[in-house]
Amino acid sequence: MASKAGMTPATYSPSPTTGKNKPPLFKEDSTRPDGRDFHQCRPAFLRTGAVNAASGSAYAEFGNTKVIVSVFGPRESKKAMMYSDTGRLNCNVSYTTFATPVRGEGSDHKEYSSMLHKALEGAIILESFPKTTVDVFALVLQSSGSDLPVVISCASLALADAGILMYDLVASVSVSCLGKNLVIDPISEEENSQDGSLMITCMPSRHEITQLTVTGECSTSKIKEGMQLCLDACAKLANVMRSCLKESSSDAHGLDNESS
Amino acid sequence: MKLKFRMYSVVGMVGLSLGEQHFIQGGIAQDLRCDGRKRLTYRPIHVETGVIPQANGSARIRIGATEVIASVKAELGKPSLSQPDKGKVFIYIDCSSTAEPAFEGRGGEELSAELSTALHCCLLGAKSGAGAGIDRTSLVVEGKICWDLYIDGLVVSSDGNLLDALGAAIKAALSNTGIPSVKVTAGAASDEQPEVDISDEEFLQFDTSGVPVIITLTKVGREYIVDATPEEESQMSSAISISVNKKGHICGITKRGGAGLDPSVILDMVSVAQYVSGKLMNKLDSEIASAEAEDES
Numbered sequence: 001m002a003s004k005a006g007m008t009p010a011t012y013s014p015s016p017t018t019g020k021n022k023p024p025l026f027k028e029d030s031t032r033p034d035g036r037d038f039h040q041c042r043p044a045f046l047r048t049g050a051v052n053a054a055s056g057s058a059y060a061e062f063g064n065t066k067v068i069v070s071v072f073g074p075r076e077s078k079k080a081m082m083y084s085d086t087g088r089l090n091c092n093v094s095y096t097t098f099a100t101p102v103r104g105e106g107s108d109h110k111e112y113s114s115m116l117h118k119a120l121e122g123a124i125i126l127e128s129f130p131k132t133t134v135d136v137f138a139l140v141l142q143s144s145g146s147d148l149p150v151v152i153s154c155a156s157l158a159l160a161d162a163g164i165l166m167y168d169l170v171a172s173v174s175v176s177c178l179g180k181n182l183v184i185d186p187i188s189e190e191e192n193s194q195d196g197s198l199m200i201t202c203m204p205s206r207h208e209i210t211q212l213t214v215t216g217e218c219s220t221s222k223i224k225e226g227m228q229l230c231l232d233a234c235a236k237l238a239n240v241m242r243s244c245l246k247e248s249s250s251d252a253h254g255l256d257n258e259s260s
Numbered sequence: 261m262k263l264k265f266r267m268y269s270v271v272g273m274v275g276l277s278l279g280e281q282h283f284i285q286g287g288i289a290q291d292l293r294c295d296g297r298k299r300l301t302y303r304p305i306h307v308e309t310g311v312i313p314q315a316n317g318s319a320r321i322r323i324g325a326t327e328v329i330a331s332v333k334a335e336l337g338k339p340s341l342s343q344p345d346k347g348k349v350f351i352y353i354d355c356s357s358t359a360e361p362a363f364e365g366r367g368g369e370e371l372s373a374e375l376s377t378a379l380h381c382c383l384l385g386a387k388s389g390a391g392a393g394i395d396r397t398s399l400v401v402e403g404k405i406c407w408d409l410y411i412d413g414l415v416v417s418s419d420g421n422l423l424d425a426l427g428a429a430i431k432a433a434l435s436n437t438g439i440p441s442v443k444v445t446a447g448a449a450s451d452e453q454p455e456v457d458i459s460d461e462e463f464l465q466f467d468t469s470g471v472p473v474i475i476t477l478t479k480v481g482r483e484y485i486v487d488a489t490p491e492e493e494s495q496m497s498s499a500i501s502i503s504v505n506k507k508g509h510i511c512g513i514t515k516r517g518g519a520g521l522d523p524s525v526i527l528d529m530v531s532v533a534q535y536v537s538g539k540l541m542n543k544l545d546s547e548i549a550s551a552e553a554e555d556e557s
Contacts, residue, residue: 111377114370122498122518194384208520214498214513216385220530223510232392 013120025047033189034063034091041173041185041233046154046244048161060154063187064144069154071162073134087129091117091136093151099143105141112148115211119152119201121171122210125165133162145187149174152201161248168203169241170210171234175199175226177216182226184233198223200230207231276491284495288480294491301537302487305428307547309436310555317437319551321429323487325419330411330429332437337408339400347406352380352413353426359418373517375413376474378423382474382503382512383430394434395470402444420489423501427474432548435468436555472505472512473541475533479521484529486536501527504537
Protein backbone atom coordinates (compact mmCIF):
# COMPACT_ATOMS: atom_id res chain seq x y z
CA MET A 1 0.00 0.00 0.00
CA ALA A 2 1.52 3.30 -1.00
CA SER A 3 2.26 5.53 1.93
CA LYS A 4 0.33 8.75 2.26
CA ALA A 5 2.07 11.94 1.36
CA GLY A 6 0.96 13.66 4.56
CA MET A 7 -1.32 13.16 7.52
CA THR A 8 -4.97 13.77 6.93
CA PRO A 9 -7.29 14.92 9.70
CA ALA A 10 -8.98 12.00 11.43
CA THR A 11 -12.65 12.90 11.19
CA TYR A 12 -14.73 15.58 9.59
CA SER A 13 -17.29 17.21 11.80
CA PRO A 14 -19.63 19.74 10.25
CA SER A 15 -19.47 23.14 11.91
CA PRO A 16 -22.74 24.13 13.53
CA THR A 17 -24.41 26.96 11.66
CA THR A 18 -24.85 29.85 14.02
CA GLY A 19 -27.92 31.98 13.55
CA LYS A 20 -27.48 35.72 13.59
CA ASN A 21 -24.17 36.45 15.24
CA LYS A 22 -21.25 35.48 13.09
CA PRO A 23 -18.06 35.02 15.11
CA PRO A 24 -15.59 37.84 14.45
CA LEU A 25 -12.67 37.24 12.17
CA PHE A 26 -10.57 34.68 13.82
CA LYS A 27 -7.15 36.27 13.68
CA GLU A 28 -6.43 36.81 17.34
CA ASP A 29 -2.84 35.75 17.56
CA SER A 30 -2.02 35.39 13.86
CA THR A 31 -2.88 31.75 13.57
CA ARG A 32 -5.37 30.29 11.21
CA PRO A 33 -8.41 28.33 12.34
CA ASP A 34 -6.78 25.02 11.51
CA GLY A 35 -3.51 25.96 13.17
CA ARG A 36 -1.45 26.40 10.04
CA ASP A 37 1.09 29.12 9.36
CA PHE A 38 0.20 31.84 6.89
CA HIS A 39 2.50 30.32 4.31
CA GLN A 40 1.77 26.70 4.96
CA CYS A 41 -0.32 24.58 2.64
CA ARG A 42 -2.60 21.82 3.75
CA PRO A 43 -1.12 18.32 3.70
CA ALA A 44 -2.08 16.60 0.45
CA PHE A 45 -3.21 13.04 -0.02
CA LEU A 46 -3.10 11.97 -3.67
CA ARG A 47 -3.94 8.61 -5.16
CA THR A 48 -4.27 7.53 -8.77
CA GLY A 49 -6.34 4.69 -10.10
CA ALA A 50 -9.41 5.53 -8.05
CA VAL A 51 -11.91 4.68 -10.80
CA ASN A 52 -11.50 1.35 -12.61
CA ALA A 53 -13.66 2.12 -15.62
CA ALA A 54 -11.77 5.25 -16.59
CA SER A 55 -8.62 5.48 -18.69
CA GLY A 56 -7.07 7.37 -15.82
CA SER A 57 -8.28 8.76 -12.56
CA ALA A 58 -7.09 10.41 -9.42
CA TYR A 59 -8.41 11.21 -5.98
CA ALA A 60 -7.12 14.14 -3.96
CA GLU A 61 -7.71 15.26 -0.41
CA PHE A 62 -6.35 18.60 0.69
CA GLY A 63 -7.51 18.93 4.24
CA ASN A 64 -11.29 18.73 3.96
CA THR A 65 -11.51 19.43 0.22
CA LYS A 66 -12.01 16.07 -1.50
CA VAL A 67 -12.04 15.75 -5.26
CA ILE A 68 -12.13 12.82 -7.66
CA VAL A 69 -11.29 13.20 -11.35
CA SER A 70 -11.77 10.69 -14.16
CA VAL A 71 -10.24 10.93 -17.59
CA PHE A 72 -11.80 9.11 -20.53
CA GLY A 73 -10.01 9.00 -23.82
CA PRO A 74 -8.71 9.63 -26.30
CA ARG A 75 -12.11 8.68 -27.70
CA GLU A 76 -13.64 9.26 -31.07
CA SER A 77 -15.00 12.79 -31.39
CA LYS A 78 -18.73 13.17 -31.91
CA LYS A 79 -19.67 13.07 -35.57
CA ALA A 80 -21.18 16.53 -35.31
CA MET A 81 -17.81 18.09 -34.58
CA MET A 82 -15.60 19.37 -37.35
CA TYR A 83 -12.50 17.53 -38.38
CA SER A 84 -9.55 18.80 -36.45
CA ASP A 85 -5.95 17.73 -36.75
CA THR A 86 -5.34 18.42 -33.10
CA GLY A 87 -7.06 16.68 -30.26
CA ARG A 88 -9.92 18.14 -28.30
CA LEU A 89 -10.23 18.54 -24.58
CA ASN A 90 -13.61 18.49 -22.91
CA CYS A 91 -13.79 19.40 -19.22
CA ASN A 92 -16.60 19.28 -16.75
CA VAL A 93 -16.55 20.17 -13.08
CA SER A 94 -19.56 19.31 -10.97
CA TYR A 95 -20.31 19.43 -7.29
CA THR A 96 -22.19 16.77 -5.39
CA THR A 97 -25.23 18.11 -3.59
CA PHE A 98 -23.68 17.25 -0.25
CA ALA A 99 -20.38 18.96 -1.02
CA THR A 100 -21.23 22.28 0.56
CA PRO A 101 -22.59 23.00 4.05
CA VAL A 102 -25.80 24.28 2.47
CA ARG A 103 -27.22 21.65 0.14
CA GLY A 104 -26.96 22.43 -3.53
CA GLU A 105 -24.80 25.54 -3.27
CA GLY A 106 -22.15 24.10 -5.53
CA SER A 107 -24.07 24.91 -8.66
CA ASP A 108 -22.81 28.48 -8.35
CA HIS A 109 -19.53 27.45 -9.84
CA LYS A 110 -20.44 26.83 -13.45
CA GLU A 111 -17.38 28.67 -14.71
CA TYR A 112 -15.00 26.15 -13.16
CA SER A 113 -15.36 23.89 -16.18
CA SER A 114 -14.02 26.47 -18.59
CA MET A 115 -11.31 27.51 -16.15
CA LEU A 116 -10.18 23.90 -15.84
CA HIS A 117 -10.12 23.71 -19.62
CA LYS A 118 -7.94 26.80 -19.89
CA ALA A 119 -5.59 25.57 -17.22
CA LEU A 120 -5.03 22.19 -18.85
CA GLU A 121 -4.98 23.05 -22.54
CA GLY A 122 -1.58 24.71 -22.29
CA ALA A 123 -0.02 21.60 -20.85
CA ILE A 124 -1.46 18.83 -23.01
CA ILE A 125 0.16 17.99 -26.32
CA LEU A 126 -3.04 18.08 -28.34
CA GLU A 127 -1.31 17.13 -31.57
CA SER A 128 -0.65 13.67 -30.18
CA PHE A 129 -4.28 12.59 -30.50
CA PRO A 130 -5.81 14.12 -33.61
CA LYS A 131 -9.47 13.62 -34.46
CA THR A 132 -10.19 12.38 -30.93
CA THR A 133 -11.42 13.88 -27.69
CA VAL A 134 -10.17 13.52 -24.16
CA ASP A 135 -12.90 13.97 -21.54
CA VAL A 136 -11.99 15.14 -18.06
CA PHE A 137 -14.75 14.86 -15.49
CA ALA A 138 -14.15 16.28 -12.05
CA LEU A 139 -16.43 15.71 -9.11
CA VAL A 140 -16.04 17.70 -5.91
CA LEU A 141 -17.09 15.43 -3.10
CA GLN A 142 -16.51 17.93 -0.36
CA SER A 143 -15.81 21.59 -0.80
CA SER A 144 -13.79 23.24 1.91
CA GLY A 145 -11.88 26.06 0.32
CA SER A 146 -9.47 26.30 -2.59
CA ASP A 147 -11.63 23.99 -4.71
CA LEU A 148 -10.50 24.93 -8.19
CA PRO A 149 -6.75 24.60 -7.52
CA VAL A 150 -7.30 21.13 -6.05
CA VAL A 151 -9.44 20.15 -9.06
CA ILE A 152 -6.77 21.33 -11.48
CA SER A 153 -3.92 19.52 -9.72
CA CYS A 154 -5.98 16.35 -9.41
CA ALA A 155 -7.01 16.55 -13.08
CA SER A 156 -3.42 16.75 -14.26
CA LEU A 157 -2.59 13.74 -12.11
CA ALA A 158 -5.48 11.84 -13.67
CA LEU A 159 -4.30 12.81 -17.16
CA ALA A 160 -0.84 11.51 -16.32
CA ASP A 161 -2.40 8.30 -15.03
CA ALA A 162 -4.29 7.96 -18.32
CA GLY A 163 -1.08 8.24 -20.27
CA ILE A 164 -2.01 11.44 -22.12
CA LEU A 165 1.12 13.18 -23.36
CA MET A 166 1.76 16.43 -21.55
CA TYR A 167 4.54 18.99 -21.47
CA ASP A 168 4.60 18.93 -17.69
CA LEU A 169 2.42 18.26 -14.67
CA VAL A 170 0.17 21.16 -13.83
CA ALA A 171 0.07 22.28 -10.21
CA SER A 172 -2.22 24.93 -8.87
CA VAL A 173 -2.35 26.92 -5.67
CA SER A 174 -4.33 29.90 -4.52
CA VAL A 175 -3.51 32.66 -2.09
CA SER A 176 -5.94 34.84 -0.17
CA CYS A 177 -5.46 38.42 0.95
CA LEU A 178 -6.86 38.95 4.42
CA GLY A 179 -6.17 42.50 5.47
CA LYS A 180 -2.44 42.92 5.06
CA ASN A 181 -1.63 39.23 5.18
CA LEU A 182 -1.31 36.75 2.41
CA VAL A 183 -2.43 33.28 3.39
CA ILE A 184 -1.82 30.37 1.12
CA ASP A 185 -4.31 27.57 0.40
CA PRO A 186 -7.29 29.17 2.13
CA ILE A 187 -10.13 27.19 3.66
CA SER A 188 -13.72 28.19 3.02
CA GLU A 189 -14.06 30.46 6.06
CA GLU A 190 -10.99 32.37 4.99
CA GLU A 191 -12.26 32.52 1.42
CA ASN A 192 -15.61 33.97 2.43
CA SER A 193 -14.01 36.86 4.23
CA GLN A 194 -11.11 37.50 1.91
CA ASP A 195 -10.30 40.88 0.45
CA GLY A 196 -8.67 39.52 -2.62
CA SER A 197 -7.39 36.31 -4.06
CA LEU A 198 -4.78 35.14 -6.47
CA MET A 199 -4.92 31.74 -8.13
CA ILE A 200 -2.01 30.47 -10.15
CA THR A 201 -1.74 27.35 -12.26
CA CYS A 202 1.72 26.60 -13.50
CA MET A 203 3.99 24.02 -15.01
CA PRO A 204 6.86 24.05 -12.52
CA SER A 205 9.60 22.45 -14.60
CA ARG A 206 9.02 24.84 -17.47
CA HIS A 207 8.51 27.76 -15.09
CA GLU A 208 5.43 28.81 -17.06
CA ILE A 209 2.11 30.04 -15.78
CA THR A 210 -0.84 28.57 -17.68
CA GLN A 211 -3.55 30.36 -15.76
CA LEU A 212 -3.69 33.34 -13.46
CA THR A 213 -6.72 34.92 -11.82
CA VAL A 214 -6.57 37.89 -9.49
CA THR A 215 -9.66 39.35 -7.84
CA GLY A 216 -9.95 42.26 -5.48
CA GLU A 217 -7.79 45.34 -5.31
CA CYS A 218 -4.11 44.48 -5.00
CA SER A 219 -0.98 46.50 -5.34
CA THR A 220 1.70 45.27 -7.71
CA SER A 221 3.99 44.35 -4.84
CA LYS A 222 1.30 42.15 -3.32
CA ILE A 223 0.78 40.47 -6.66
CA LYS A 224 4.52 39.83 -6.94
CA GLU A 225 4.69 38.41 -3.45
CA GLY A 226 1.64 36.27 -4.02
CA MET A 227 2.99 34.95 -7.30
CA GLN A 228 6.28 34.04 -5.71
CA LEU A 229 4.54 32.20 -2.87
CA CYS A 230 2.33 30.32 -5.29
CA LEU A 231 5.17 29.34 -7.59
CA ASP A 232 7.19 27.91 -4.70
CA ALA A 233 4.17 26.01 -3.42
CA CYS A 234 3.40 24.71 -6.92
CA ALA A 235 6.94 23.39 -7.30
CA LYS A 236 6.63 21.48 -4.02
CA LEU A 237 3.17 20.22 -4.94
CA ALA A 238 4.45 18.98 -8.29
CA ASN A 239 7.13 16.97 -6.48
CA VAL A 240 4.47 15.39 -4.31
CA MET A 241 2.41 14.57 -7.41
CA ARG A 242 5.42 13.05 -9.11
CA SER A 243 6.24 10.84 -6.15
CA CYS A 244 2.60 9.69 -6.06
CA LEU A 245 2.79 8.71 -9.73
CA LYS A 246 6.09 6.92 -9.19
CA GLU A 247 4.67 4.94 -6.29
CA SER A 248 1.58 3.90 -8.19
CA SER A 249 3.56 2.83 -11.24
CA SER A 250 6.05 0.88 -9.11
CA ASP A 251 3.08 -0.76 -7.38
CA ALA A 252 1.67 -1.86 -10.69
CA HIS A 253 5.10 -3.07 -11.73
CA GLY A 254 5.47 -5.02 -8.49
CA LEU A 255 2.12 -6.75 -9.02
CA ASP A 256 3.00 -7.66 -12.61
CA ASN A 257 6.22 -9.24 -11.44
CA GLU A 258 4.41 -11.27 -8.83
CA SER A 259 1.76 -12.62 -11.19
CA SER A 260 4.16 -13.62 -13.96
CA MET B 261 7.73 24.78 -31.01
CA LYS B 262 5.23 27.47 -31.71
CA LEU B 263 1.95 27.15 -29.92
CA LYS B 264 -0.86 29.13 -31.38
CA PHE B 265 -4.15 29.32 -29.59
CA ARG B 266 -7.34 31.09 -30.43
CA MET B 267 -9.17 32.84 -27.66
CA TYR B 268 -12.43 31.63 -29.13
CA SER B 269 -12.90 29.83 -32.40
CA VAL B 270 -14.52 32.26 -34.77
CA VAL B 271 -15.84 30.05 -37.49
CA GLY B 272 -17.00 32.82 -39.77
CA MET B 273 -13.59 34.34 -40.21
CA VAL B 274 -11.67 33.39 -43.31
CA GLY B 275 -8.40 31.70 -42.47
CA LEU B 276 -5.19 33.62 -42.88
CA SER B 277 -2.53 32.57 -45.32
CA LEU B 278 1.02 32.09 -44.15
CA GLY B 279 2.06 35.34 -45.78
CA GLU B 280 -0.65 37.27 -43.97
CA GLN B 281 0.31 35.69 -40.67
CA HIS B 282 3.94 36.69 -41.09
CA PHE B 283 2.83 40.18 -42.09
CA ILE B 284 0.84 40.60 -38.89
CA GLN B 285 3.58 39.18 -36.68
CA GLY B 286 6.31 41.19 -38.38
CA GLY B 287 4.32 44.39 -38.22
CA ILE B 288 3.67 44.01 -34.53
CA ALA B 289 7.36 43.38 -33.91
CA GLN B 290 8.08 46.70 -35.62
CA ASP B 291 5.36 48.67 -33.82
CA LEU B 292 3.25 49.09 -36.95
CA ARG B 293 0.01 47.16 -37.07
CA CYS B 294 -2.10 46.41 -40.11
CA ASP B 295 -4.32 49.43 -39.66
CA GLY B 296 -1.39 51.75 -38.96
CA ARG B 297 -1.78 51.85 -35.18
CA LYS B 298 1.03 51.56 -32.70
CA ARG B 299 1.06 48.61 -30.36
CA LEU B 300 -0.50 50.43 -27.44
CA THR B 301 -3.05 52.53 -29.30
CA TYR B 302 -6.78 51.96 -29.14
CA ARG B 303 -9.14 52.32 -32.04
CA PRO B 304 -11.50 55.31 -31.92
CA ILE B 305 -14.09 54.92 -29.15
CA HIS B 306 -17.64 56.27 -29.45
CA VAL B 307 -19.96 56.32 -26.48
CA GLU B 308 -23.70 56.90 -26.36
CA THR B 309 -25.63 56.76 -23.12
CA GLY B 310 -29.30 56.44 -22.39
CA VAL B 311 -30.03 54.27 -25.40
CA ILE B 312 -32.55 52.08 -23.58
CA PRO B 313 -35.25 54.18 -21.96
CA GLN B 314 -36.81 51.36 -19.91
CA ALA B 315 -33.57 50.49 -18.21
CA ASN B 316 -32.22 52.36 -15.23
CA GLY B 317 -29.03 53.00 -17.14
CA SER B 318 -27.63 52.00 -20.49
CA ALA B 319 -24.83 52.70 -22.89
CA ARG B 320 -23.68 51.75 -26.32
CA ILE B 321 -19.99 51.66 -27.14
CA ARG B 322 -18.21 51.30 -30.45
CA ILE B 323 -14.51 50.52 -30.52
CA GLY B 324 -13.59 50.35 -34.19
CA ALA B 325 -16.19 47.93 -35.54
CA THR B 326 -16.88 46.17 -32.25
CA GLU B 327 -20.20 47.33 -30.90
CA VAL B 328 -21.68 46.40 -27.54
CA ILE B 329 -24.68 47.57 -25.57
CA ALA B 330 -24.88 47.42 -21.78
CA SER B 331 -27.98 47.97 -19.71
CA VAL B 332 -28.45 48.22 -15.97
CA LYS B 333 -31.75 47.41 -14.32
CA ALA B 334 -32.35 47.70 -10.63
CA GLU B 335 -34.96 45.70 -8.79
CA LEU B 336 -35.76 45.51 -5.11
CA GLY B 337 -34.83 42.34 -3.39
CA LYS B 338 -33.59 40.81 -0.20
CA PRO B 339 -29.90 40.71 0.68
CA SER B 340 -28.37 37.26 0.76
CA LEU B 341 -27.99 35.59 4.13
CA SER B 342 -24.23 35.33 3.92
CA GLN B 343 -23.80 39.04 3.20
CA PRO B 344 -26.65 40.98 4.76
CA ASP B 345 -25.06 44.39 4.41
CA LYS B 346 -24.56 44.33 0.69
CA GLY B 347 -26.76 44.45 -2.36
CA LYS B 348 -26.40 41.98 -5.18
CA VAL B 349 -25.01 42.53 -8.65
CA PHE B 350 -25.51 40.09 -11.50
CA ILE B 351 -23.63 40.35 -14.75
CA TYR B 352 -24.88 38.49 -17.84
CA ILE B 353 -23.39 38.71 -21.26
CA ASP B 354 -25.17 37.61 -24.39
CA CYS B 355 -23.41 37.23 -27.71
CA SER B 356 -26.06 37.88 -30.30
CA SER B 357 -26.10 35.94 -33.53
CA THR B 358 -26.04 39.19 -35.47
CA ALA B 359 -22.40 39.44 -34.49
CA GLU B 360 -21.36 36.06 -35.79
CA PRO B 361 -23.47 33.29 -37.31
CA ALA B 362 -21.61 30.88 -35.06
CA PHE B 363 -23.24 32.50 -32.04
CA GLU B 364 -26.70 31.29 -32.97
CA GLY B 365 -28.43 29.16 -30.36
CA ARG B 366 -25.92 27.64 -27.98
CA GLY B 367 -22.86 28.50 -30.02
CA GLY B 368 -22.14 31.72 -28.20
CA GLU B 369 -22.73 30.22 -24.76
CA GLU B 370 -19.15 29.36 -24.00
CA LEU B 371 -17.90 32.76 -25.01
CA SER B 372 -20.67 34.47 -23.03
CA ALA B 373 -19.81 32.45 -19.93
CA GLU B 374 -16.13 33.29 -20.29
CA LEU B 375 -16.84 37.00 -20.69
CA SER B 376 -19.29 37.03 -17.77
CA THR B 377 -16.76 35.35 -15.51
CA ALA B 378 -13.98 37.70 -16.50
CA LEU B 379 -16.21 40.73 -15.90
CA HIS B 380 -17.33 39.36 -12.55
CA CYS B 381 -13.74 38.89 -11.53
CA CYS B 382 -12.66 42.32 -12.67
CA LEU B 383 -15.59 44.44 -11.52
CA LEU B 384 -16.93 42.76 -8.45
CA GLY B 385 -13.76 41.95 -6.59
CA ALA B 386 -13.52 39.66 -3.64
CA LYS B 387 -16.30 38.01 -1.71
CA SER B 388 -15.95 40.29 1.25
CA GLY B 389 -16.61 43.17 -1.08
CA ALA B 390 -13.35 44.93 -0.43
CA GLY B 391 -11.66 46.47 -3.40
CA ALA B 392 -14.63 46.02 -5.66
CA GLY B 393 -15.27 48.40 -8.49
CA ILE B 394 -18.92 48.61 -7.59
CA ASP B 395 -19.65 49.45 -4.00
CA ARG B 396 -22.36 47.02 -3.01
CA THR B 397 -22.99 48.50 0.40
CA SER B 398 -24.49 51.55 -1.29
CA LEU B 399 -27.19 49.32 -2.71
CA VAL B 400 -28.77 48.54 0.62
CA VAL B 401 -31.91 50.52 1.26
CA GLU B 402 -32.63 49.41 4.74
CA GLY B 403 -32.06 46.26 6.76
CA LYS B 404 -34.02 43.73 4.81
CA ILE B 405 -34.28 45.42 1.46
CA CYS B 406 -31.57 45.97 -1.07
CA TRP B 407 -31.28 46.77 -4.71
CA ASP B 408 -30.40 43.94 -7.07
CA LEU B 409 -28.50 45.26 -10.04
CA TYR B 410 -28.81 43.26 -13.21
CA ILE B 411 -26.13 44.29 -15.65
CA ASP B 412 -26.71 42.87 -19.11
CA GLY B 413 -24.26 43.15 -21.94
CA LEU B 414 -25.10 42.45 -25.54
CA VAL B 415 -22.50 41.96 -28.23
CA VAL B 416 -23.97 43.38 -31.39
CA SER B 417 -20.93 43.30 -33.61
CA SER B 418 -17.72 41.48 -32.90
CA ASP B 419 -14.44 42.75 -34.26
CA GLY B 420 -12.01 41.81 -31.56
CA ASN B 421 -11.43 43.04 -28.02
CA LEU B 422 -14.89 42.21 -26.71
CA LEU B 423 -13.92 42.25 -23.05
CA ASP B 424 -12.54 45.78 -23.08
CA ALA B 425 -15.59 47.05 -24.92
CA LEU B 426 -17.93 45.36 -22.46
CA GLY B 427 -16.01 46.74 -19.50
CA ALA B 428 -16.18 50.24 -20.93
CA ALA B 429 -19.87 49.87 -21.78
CA ILE B 430 -20.69 48.73 -18.25
CA LYS B 431 -18.77 51.68 -16.84
CA ALA B 432 -20.70 54.06 -19.08
CA ALA B 433 -24.03 52.39 -18.28
CA LEU B 434 -23.36 52.61 -14.56
CA SER B 435 -22.56 56.29 -14.74
CA ASN B 436 -25.86 56.73 -16.59
CA THR B 437 -27.77 54.73 -13.97
CA GLY B 438 -30.32 56.44 -11.83
CA ILE B 439 -31.65 54.45 -8.91
CA PRO B 440 -35.06 55.64 -7.73
CA SER B 441 -35.15 56.66 -4.11
CA VAL B 442 -37.20 54.45 -1.84
CA LYS B 443 -39.17 55.28 1.26
CA VAL B 444 -39.76 52.39 3.60
CA THR B 445 -42.80 52.69 5.81
CA ALA B 446 -41.72 52.11 9.37
CA GLY B 447 -43.59 50.04 11.87
CA ALA B 448 -43.76 46.78 9.93
CA ALA B 449 -43.19 43.63 11.97
CA SER B 450 -39.74 42.18 11.56
CA ASP B 451 -40.97 39.11 9.69
CA GLU B 452 -43.31 40.75 7.27
CA GLN B 453 -42.38 42.38 4.05
CA PRO B 454 -42.12 46.10 4.75
CA GLU B 455 -44.03 48.42 2.51
CA VAL B 456 -41.98 50.41 0.11
CA ASP B 457 -42.75 53.48 -1.83
CA ILE B 458 -40.63 53.83 -4.94
CA SER B 459 -40.64 57.35 -6.18
CA ASP B 460 -40.79 58.02 -9.87
CA GLU B 461 -39.28 61.42 -9.64
CA GLU B 462 -36.15 61.44 -7.58
CA PHE B 463 -33.16 59.50 -8.75
CA LEU B 464 -29.83 58.91 -7.17
CA GLN B 465 -26.91 58.76 -9.50
CA PHE B 466 -24.70 55.77 -9.09
CA ASP B 467 -21.18 56.53 -7.97
CA THR B 468 -18.80 55.23 -10.61
CA SER B 469 -15.54 56.81 -9.60
CA GLY B 470 -14.32 53.46 -8.41
CA VAL B 471 -15.31 51.44 -11.46
CA PRO B 472 -12.20 50.14 -13.22
CA VAL B 473 -11.43 49.82 -16.92
CA ILE B 474 -10.41 46.52 -18.37
CA ILE B 475 -7.38 46.31 -20.61
CA THR B 476 -6.62 43.18 -22.56
CA LEU B 477 -3.00 42.75 -23.55
CA THR B 478 -2.48 40.24 -26.32
CA LYS B 479 0.94 38.71 -26.67
CA VAL B 480 2.02 38.14 -30.24
CA GLY B 481 5.55 36.90 -30.58
CA ARG B 482 7.48 38.88 -27.98
CA GLU B 483 5.43 42.03 -27.98
CA TYR B 484 2.12 43.00 -26.44
CA ILE B 485 -0.64 44.79 -28.22
CA VAL B 486 -3.75 46.44 -26.96
CA ASP B 487 -7.16 46.29 -28.67
CA ALA B 488 -6.52 43.38 -31.00
CA THR B 489 -8.55 42.76 -34.12
CA PRO B 490 -9.72 39.20 -34.84
CA GLU B 491 -6.82 38.64 -37.26
CA GLU B 492 -4.32 39.67 -34.61
CA GLU B 493 -6.12 37.58 -32.00
CA SER B 494 -5.72 34.51 -34.17
CA GLN B 495 -1.95 34.97 -34.04
CA MET B 496 -1.71 35.37 -30.31
CA SER B 497 0.02 33.00 -27.98
CA SER B 498 -1.87 34.21 -24.93
CA ALA B 499 -3.62 37.24 -23.52
CA ILE B 500 -4.10 38.80 -20.12
CA SER B 501 -7.02 41.01 -19.15
CA ILE B 502 -6.19 43.43 -16.36
CA SER B 503 -8.61 45.80 -14.73
CA VAL B 504 -7.14 48.99 -13.32
CA ASN B 505 -9.00 51.67 -11.43
CA LYS B 506 -8.49 55.41 -11.33
CA LYS B 507 -5.87 55.22 -8.61
CA GLY B 508 -3.79 52.88 -10.70
CA HIS B 509 -4.47 49.86 -8.54
CA ILE B 510 -5.09 46.47 -10.03
CA CYS B 511 -8.61 45.25 -9.43
CA GLY B 512 -8.49 41.93 -11.20
CA ILE B 513 -6.42 39.87 -13.58
CA THR B 514 -7.55 37.00 -15.76
CA LYS B 515 -5.33 35.10 -18.10
CA ARG B 516 -7.04 34.04 -21.29
CA GLY B 517 -5.73 31.81 -23.96
CA GLY B 518 -3.72 28.68 -23.72
CA ALA B 519 0.02 28.97 -23.81
CA GLY B 520 2.09 29.30 -20.69
CA LEU B 521 3.71 32.59 -19.68
CA ASP B 522 6.78 33.28 -17.65
CA PRO B 523 5.98 35.10 -14.38
CA SER B 524 8.28 38.00 -15.24
CA VAL B 525 6.37 38.49 -18.49
CA ILE B 526 3.11 38.67 -16.57
CA LEU B 527 4.48 41.32 -14.21
CA ASP B 528 5.75 43.27 -17.19
CA MET B 529 2.32 43.12 -18.80
CA VAL B 530 0.77 44.37 -15.56
CA SER B 531 2.97 47.44 -15.56
CA VAL B 532 2.25 48.09 -19.24
CA ALA B 533 -1.46 47.84 -18.50
CA GLN B 534 -1.14 50.35 -15.69
CA TYR B 535 0.59 52.73 -18.08
CA VAL B 536 -2.07 52.35 -20.77
CA SER B 537 -4.95 52.55 -18.32
CA GLY B 538 -4.27 56.18 -17.47
CA LYS B 539 -4.88 57.31 -21.02
CA LEU B 540 -7.82 55.00 -21.58
CA MET B 541 -9.52 56.06 -18.36
CA ASN B 542 -9.25 59.73 -19.25
CA LYS B 543 -10.49 59.12 -22.78
CA LEU B 544 -13.45 57.09 -21.55
CA ASP B 545 -14.37 59.59 -18.86
CA SER B 546 -14.37 62.46 -21.31
CA GLU B 547 -16.37 60.48 -23.85
CA ILE B 548 -18.91 59.44 -21.23
CA ALA B 549 -19.22 63.00 -19.97
CA SER B 550 -19.84 64.36 -23.46
CA ALA B 551 -22.31 61.57 -24.19
CA GLU B 552 -24.25 62.38 -21.03
CA ALA B 553 -24.22 66.06 -21.88
CA GLU B 554 -25.61 65.28 -25.31
CA ASP B 555 -28.17 63.02 -23.79
CA GLU B 556 -29.48 65.72 -21.55
CA SER B 557 -29.61 68.42 -24.20
